[in-house]
C-alpha cells in the first residue's frame with residue numbers, strides 16, 4: 142500500500158517557550174524486505190507528553206530502538222538535548238537522560254526487585270547505600286515497596302510493568318520512552334499507571350509513550366504522532382487526530398484498537 | 404553468626420597442619436589452590452556469566468613467566484606479579500575480541516578455548532621456553548625461589564591464595580562492580596538500557612579474573628616443579644577450574660571453595676601425572692626426603 146502524503150504541515154502544537162528536547166529527522170530503518178520506519182520526523186519538547194500510536198507492526202518499537210541506541214538507523218538523525226545521538230551505545234544515550242522501557246519486559250528475574258532498580262540508580266550514585274535508598278524511594282512511589290526484597294521473577298504482570306517503569310525512572314531521565322506499559326492490564330491497573338505517568342510528568346520529566354489503550358492516550362497525551370507502515374500519517378492534538386480520516390482508515394481492520402477511539 | 408562461623412573455620416584451617424599427615428597436607432594444598440583458581444574464574448564466569456573455558460592460558464602465562472624470570476635471577480615473588488600482569492594483558496585481549504563482538508555462550512567458549520590452544524601450541528614449539536617438554540624447576544628448597552623444605556609452607560601459601568581470592572570476590576560482590584555483574588549475567592540489553600556500560604564491566608571482570616589466575620600460575624609452577632604445555636595450557640585444566648565453581652555454585656562467594664572441597668579429594672586418585680609426583684613425595688609409605696625431581700619428567704606411577 143502507498144500511504145497517503147503526510148497531512149501534518151500544520152505548525153507544531155507545542156507552546157512557545159518550551160525547549161526542544163528530542164528531535165527526530167528523517168529516521169529510516171529497513172529489515173530485509175520490511176521498511177519498518179520510513180523518513181520519520183517528530184519532536185518532543187521539554188516536559189511534554191507525546192503519544193506514538195499506530196496499528197500493530199507500524200514501526201513504533203523500532204523507532205524506540207533507533208532513538209535509544211539499540212538499533213542503528215539507515216538514514217536520519219536523532220538529537221537529544223542538543224546532542225546528536227549517532228553512534229552512541231544505549232548506555233550512553235541513557236546517561237544523557239533518555240530512558241526507555243521494553244514492550245517485552247526484561248526484568249532481572251533472579252535479582253530482587255530492589256536490586257533491579259539499583260542497577261538503574263547506581264549509574265548516577267556509585268555509593269551502594271545511596272543507590273539502594275533511592276531505589277527504595279522509587280519503589281515506594283510506584284507502590285512496589287512491599288515487594289522490594291522479593292525476586293523479580295515472582296511479580297505479577299501488572300507489577301512487572303511497574304518495575305519496568307521504576308527502573309527507567311531510577312536512571313533519573315529527562316525523557317521517558319514508555320513502550321506499552323499499560324497493555325494487558327485491567328482498567329483499575331491502567332488507571333493507576335496513568336496517574337503514575339501524570340505524576341512523573343509533573344516533576345518535569347517529558348514522556349514519549351507508545352500505547353494501544355486509547356483511553357489512556359487521550360487522557361495523557363498533549364500531542365499524538367500516528368505511524369502506519371513506518372510512516373507518520375498524522376500528528377496533532379488528541380481530538381483532531383482521533384477524527385482524522387487517515388487515522389481511522391489506518392486503524393480499520395485492527396479491531397482491538399478500532400473500537401477504542403472515536 | 405556468619406562471622407563466628409567464618410572465624411572458626413579459619414582457626415581450624417590454620418591449625419590443621421599440626422595434626423595432618425604430609426599426604427593429607429598435600430591434598431589440602433590442592434584443595435585450596437583449585438579453590439583459588441575457581442574463585443578467580445568465578446568473577447567473570449560466575450558473577451558476570453561470561454563462560455570462559457580457557458582460563459588455563461592464564462595459569463600457563465603466569466607460571467611460564469615466573470619460571471623464565473627465575474632463570475634470569477628474578478625471584479618468583481616478583482615474577483608472580485609480572486606473570487599475573489601478563490595474564491591480565493592476555494585477558495584483556497581475549498575479552499576485547501569476545502566482548503567487542505558480543506560473543507556469548509558457545510561462541511565465547513570457542514574463542515577462549517582457541518586462545519588457550521594457541522598458547523599451548525606456541526609454548527610447545529618455542530624451544531626458548533622448553534618446547535613440548537616444557538620447563539622443570541630444580542628443587543632447591545630456597546624460600547627466595549618460592550620453594551620450601553616444609554610442606555606446611557605450601558599449605559599456608561595456598562590457603563592465603565584462597566583467602567585472597569575470596570576476599571577480592573567478597574569486596575567486589577558488595578560494590579557497584581559486583582552488583583552490575585550479576586545483572587549483566589541476566590540480561591545485557593536491559594543493563595544497557597539502564598545506563599550500565601556492559602563492555603567496560605565485562606572487560607574489568609575478565610582482567611581481574613585473569614590477573615588472579617596468573618598469580619596462581621606461579622604457585623602451580625613452583626609447587627609442582629614442572630610446566631608442560633599440554634597440562635598447563637590444556638583444556639582439562641580449564642575444565643577442572645570451571646567444574647569446581649559450577650558444582651559448588653557459580654556466582655556465589657563460597658561456591659568455588661565448596662566445589663574444590665568436594666571435587667579435589669575425589670580427583671586425587673585420577674589426577675594428572677604432575678600431581679602424582681607431588682602426591683607420591685608425601686605419600687605415607689614414602690616418608691623419605693623429597694627427591695628432587697629436577698630436569699626430568701615426573702614418572703606416572705603404574706596404575
Ligand SMILES: Nc1ncnc2c1ncn2[C@@H]1O[C@H](COP(=O)(O)OP(=O)(O)OP(=O)(O)O)[C@@H](O)[C@H]1O
Pocket residue numbers: 172175176177195196197198199200201202203204244
Ligand atoms: N529485528 C527485526 N528483524 C526483522 N523485522 C523486524 C524486526 N523488528 C521489527 N521488525 C518488523 O518491523 C515492523 C515494525 O515492527 P515494530 O515492532 O516496530 O512494530 P510496532 O509498531 O511496535 O508493533 P506492535 O504494536 O505490534 O508492538 C514489523 O513488520 C516487524 O515484523
Ligand SMILES: [Mg+2]
Pocket residue numbers: 201202203244
Ligand atoms: Mg511494539
